[in-house]
Amino acid sequence: MNSVEKEAWDDIIGPQRGLLDLKIGEIWNHRDLLFMFIWRDFKTAYKQTALGFLWVVLQPVLMMAVYIVVFSRIARIPTEGVPPAVFFLCGITLWNYFTHCLNRTANTFVQNSNIFGKIYFPRLITPLSKTLSGLINLSVQFALLIAVILYFVYTGQGIHMTGYLLMVPVLVILTGCLGLGTGLIISSLTVTYRDLMFVVSFGVQLLMFASAVFYPVSIIPEDYRSFILWNPMVHILEAFRYAMVGAGAHSLTGLLYASTFAFVTLFSGVVIFNRVEQTFIDSV
Amino acid sequence: MSLMNRPVISIENVSKCYRLGEFDSASFGRNLYRRMHEWLSGNNSRGSRALAGTACDTAVDSGCIWALRDINLEIREGDIVGIIGKNGAGKSTLLKIISRITTPTEGRIKIRGKIGSLLEVGTGMHPEMTARENIYMNGMILGIKRREIDRLFDEIVDFSGCEVFLDTPIKRFSTGMRVRLGFAVAAFLDTEILIVDEVLAVGDLQFQKKCLGKMEEIGSEGRTILFVSHNMATLKVFCNKGVELNSGRIVLTGPMDEIIKHYMDLYSDESSLTSHYVNESVAADDNKAELLEIFLADADGNRITRINVDQGLTIHIKWKLNIEVPFLRVCMEFIDATGTVVLMTEDTDSTDLYGKPRKPGIYSQTVTVPPLLLMPRIYSVTVFAGMPRVERILEANNVIQFEITENNTHLSSVTGEMRSGYISTPLKWEILSSDV
Numbered sequence: 129m130n131s132v133e134k135e136a137w138d139d140i141i142g143p144q145r146g147l148l149d150l151k152i153g154e155i156w157n158h159r160d161l162l163f164m165f166i167w168r169d170f171k172t173a174y175k176q177t178a179l180g181f182l183w184v185v186l187q188p189v190l191m192m193a194v195y196i197v198v199f200s201r202i203a204r205i206p207t208e209g210v211p212p213a214v215f216f217l218c219g220i221t222l223w224n225y226f227t228h229c230l231n232r233t234a235n236t237f238v239q240n241s242n243i244f245g246k247i248y249f250p251r252l253i254t255p256l257s258k259t260l261s262g263l264i265n266l267s268v269q270f271a272l273l274i275a276v277i278l279y280f281v282y283t284g285q286g287i288h289m290t291g292y293l294l295m296v297p298v299l300v301i302l303t304g305c306l307g308l309g310t311g312l313i314i315s316s317l318t319v320t321y322r323d324l325m326f327v328v329s330f331g332v333q334l335l336m337f338a339s340a341v342f343y344p345v346s347i348i349p350e351d352y353r354s355f356i357l358w359n360p361m362v363h364i365l366e367a368f369r370y371a372m373v374g375a376g377a378h379s380l381t382g383l384l385y386a387s388t389f390a391f392v393t394l395f396s397g398v399v400i401f402n403r404v405e406q407t408f409i410d411s412v
Numbered sequence: 413m414s415l416m417n418r419p420v421i422s423i424e425n426v427s428k429c430y431r432l433g434e435f436d437s438a439s440f441g442r443n444l445y446r447r448m449h450e451w452l453s454g455n456n457s458r459g460s461r462a463l464a465g466t467a468c469d470t471a472v473d474s475g476c477i478w479a480l481r482d483i484n485l486e487i488r489e490g491d492i493v494g495i496i497g498k499n500g501a502g503k504s505t506l507l508k509i510i511s512r513i514t515t516p517t518e519g520r521i522k523i524r525g526k527i528g529s530l531l532e533v534g535t536g537m538h539p540e541m542t543a544r545e546n547i548y549m550n551g552m553i554l555g556i557k558r559r560e561i562d563r564l565f566d567e568i569v570d571f572s573g574c575e576v577f578l579d580t581p582i583k584r585f586s587t588g589m590r591v592r593l594g595f596a597v598a599a600f601l602d603t604e605i606l607i608v609d610e611v612l613a614v615g616d617l618q619f620q621k622k623c624l625g626k627m628e629e630i631g632s633e634g635r636t637i638l639f640v641s642h643n644m645a646t647l648k649v650f651c652n653k654g655v656e657l658n659s660g661r662i663v664l665t666g667p668m669d670e671i672i673k674h675y676m677d678l679y680s681d682e683s684s685l686t687s688h689y690v691n692e693s694v695a696a697d698d699n700k701a702e703l704l705e706i707f708l709a710d711a712d713g714n715r716i717t718r719i720n721v722d723q724g725l726t727i728h729i730k731w732k733l734n735i736e737v738p739f740l741r742v743c744m745e746f747i748d749a750t751g752t753v754v755l756m757t758e759d760t761d762s763t764d765l766y767g768k769p770r771k772p773g774i775y776s777q778t779v780t781v782p783p784l785l786l787m788p789r790i791y792s793v794t795v796f797a798g799m800p801r802v803e804r805i806l807e808a809n810n811v812i813q814f815e816i817t818e819n820n821t822h823l824s825s826v827t828g829e830m831r832s833g834y835i836s837t838p839l840k841w842e843i844l845s846s847d848v
Binding site: 137138139140141142143144158160161165167171172175243244245246406407409410411 | 422510513520522524526531540553554555557
């Protein structure tokens with residue numbers, strides 16, 4: 129009897145897990161579910177729309193058209209000798225992925241309160257799946273970008289891809305980490321302060337203006353430049369444009385800064401999320 | 413001691429406190445103020461919580477309500493435990509903590525083996541996805557691996573009975589079909605411990621039986637089941653151990669039969685029945701009609717709460733009509749403990765009021781329930797009045813309760829066995845021939 133009693137318990141539920149007890153192993157055990165969620169997002173995203181998946185391509189094309197008219201023709205923002213179409217499309221592509229990650233993860237708790245209140249699985253699976261399913265749209269839009277670039281290369285309009293191209297996956301990961309990390313922090317805080325939901329919707333728009341999506345860093349007056357360089361997305365977008373079309377001021381220091389920023393954000397996000405996850409259901 | 417009986421869930425001093433009114437408005441200022449206040453007065457929230465716990469029982473104190481207090485419970489392998497208690501007794505909270513949906517405020521729960529929780533059937537199903545995809549997704553949410561679902565797929569489909577619609581999005585399914593699909597997935601969960609919360613209330617009778625059968629099968633495999641239900645009959649058949657909760661504390665644990673008996677006795681306690689209702693807050697003619705008073709009396713006019721089945725009873729109702737209506741009926745429903753409306757009666761049935769206008773004023777009416785009509789049980793009474801298919805101008809749900817008791821009538825049985833059915837009227841039997 130005693131030997132049976134002493135046998136190890138599989139799980140102990142206590143009032144609060146340690147701050148760093150993140151249960152990452154559990155996520156690995158639920159990887160099937162992670163892929164199922166990605167498949168669900170993919171399958172249901174464009175249900176009951178006439179154009180379906182075409183929207184993934186249409187959206188950046190329309191955006192690009194508007195940017196060309198507004199920022200290039202009217203505002204006459206220079207694009208570092210690169211055709212404006214390519215310049216803008218670069219920014220739009222990566223920025224889209226960032227906003228996808230942020231927007232889809234920032235409402236995790238509020239949107240999933242029903243399912244979270246009924247069944248336990250590692251909550252982190254949900255935002256993680258959104259971040260990964262964003263890669264599907266990203267790859268389609270990236271293919272579009274490549275097609276446009278190849279068109280300009282073919283017609284000889286002074287575009288050259290650089291060896292930096294190999295850095296693209298890293299830049300995408302950094303973008304995902306930033307979006308997910310920020311999303312996790314916001315979703316955790318939203319449990320108590322619903323106000324943040326409103327902040328996110330226009331905050332993302334404001335952030336776009338401060339993220340060098342439709343202008344190069346080189347045209348920013350000295351006085352403001354150091355200020356805008358605090359934004360990690362600026363470094364990532366500049367590096368991305370440099371990699372794709374050879375335009376922009378990339379700096380290794382900037383990228384290192386952005387990487388550190390992204391990982392710190394993601395880590396804090398995961399820690400806070402893990403904290404809130406345990407009892408949030410009591411407060412909805 | 414055999415392996416079969418080792419403890420699989422050990423609940424030690426578990427308490428759960430819900431904060432009240434703090435989150436819903438999510439007011440930043442107030443929250444900040446509270447934090448500041450706690451900080452200034454030198455105690456953090458945990459300290460004040462512990463303090464409140466000793467001072468006060470289950471009551472609300474400093475915006476905090478204890479849903480569970482000092483729960484100690486050991487559940488052994490193969491036990492099928494039924495948890496009973498009134499609404500708000502803490503049943504669901506306990507299941508939520510065990511299934512890790514929320515954490516306890518104090519204490520801890522040790523678990524051996526994997527827990528499958530069925531707090532709601534079909535959780536996480538997506539209407540746009542096909543039945544096939546939903547089986548996989550629902551299964552994975554419940555923690556089953558893909559390989560495992562592959563292996564069980566045919567059985568699940570077979571059990572749910574929707575093989576024809578496998579590739580149809582489930583938004584085209586009826587509610588019943590979705591429930592069947594959800595339960596089918598859950599029933600094949602291969603976990604050591606299964607937590608079930610009132611899931612069987614849905615679906616048709618045939619399917620409910622099928623579910624119970626499946627759960628019995630699970631139980632006979634030596635797996636542990638925790639079961640919350642208001643259906644005493646199901647619990648009695650199904651569970652071998654019982655736990656009774658009241659106001660967040662364990663009242664009694666033991667064999668299920670004893671627990672049910674104790675609980676039923678408690679429920680039929682005089683104090684828990686309200687057989688007299690007086691409306692003390694009659695608003696100035698805001699409502700079109702208002703219930704003023706309702707009470708029960710026996711044949712001699714004495715106020716009563718319970719009455720033997722062979723006696724008649726009269727329900728007195730006093731209500732106020734503030735407007736003139738062209739047509740009205742006053743209805744009363746007798747509802748038993750399972751929520752079944754056993755009888756509905758209308759005042760237009762036996763008076764000449766049918767189709768006639770009624771003037772504003774205070775009405776006193778009675779309705780008489782003859783002897784040997786309702787079975788000996790506890791009933792609650794719902795009163796409403798209105799113009800059929802037009803408007804309900806008065807509604808009072810479960811406003812009073814009464815009990816029909818049974819003592820020395822044709823219903824008495826030597827074995828103490830409860831008779832089934834809803835009506836206690838003795839019918840006439842005749843023996844036409846007997847070959848003795």
